[in-house]
Amino acid sequence: MLAALLCVLAAAPSQAAGYRYWSFWDRDGDTWTYASQGPGTARPDDGAVQGFRFSVSADSQDAAKPRGPADFADICAKTPAREGRKRIALVLDFGTREDAPRGESPPAPRPACARVAEDATSAEALASVAEPLRYDSKALLCAIDGYPKSGCGEQVSGDGTARAGSEETESQDRNGGGPSVGLIAGIAAVAVLGGAAFWQARRRRG
DSSP, X not given: OHHHHHHHHHHHHHHEEEEEEEEEEEEEXXXXXXXXXXXXXXXXXXXXXXXXXXXXXXXXXXXXXXXXXXXXXXXXXXXXXXXXXXXXXXXXXXXXXXXXXXTOOOOOOEEEEEEEETTOOHHHHHHHHSOOOEEOTTOXXXXXXXXXXXXXXXXXXXXXXXXXXXXXXXXXXXXXXXXXXXXXXHHHHHXXXXXXXXXXXXXXHO
């Protein structure tokens, strides 16, 4: 029983590539780090650099990072500072053709400098430079600058085909970050199965 369970768990990653979604990143020096908050709650300081990357990934450890120039001085060189406002450098990476939904082609990555109110969130900064944005009913960020035209956090199989009926993802949503309900439920299910196998093995030894 336990051996069979381990075989099933080992095979799971090859059966599902992950989820197709926009991930949200903070720039720390020369390094991109997966943001600990969602863009709806994060309030970056003046001079911050943040990134959004569209890709297919299983979780935050597997997520693809934004590509392209990420220097605040370069990105905001043509956007002068203004009293009572802050500037946020954004890197918008629309991903690769392999990660694109069927029938769509990703735009080229581009930087943008958002000049917004001092208390503005990252979502407000993004909206000022990359509309139209699209969110789903759960406030998950689905599209930036109109891309992609459809879909939102759908599960994708190993061959790149979207699986219908799944909108769960570990990406940060508009109001917060962290694992999705679906991911937590999956972890709980694995724990339950593992515990059942452990107790069955003990009964056999007894």
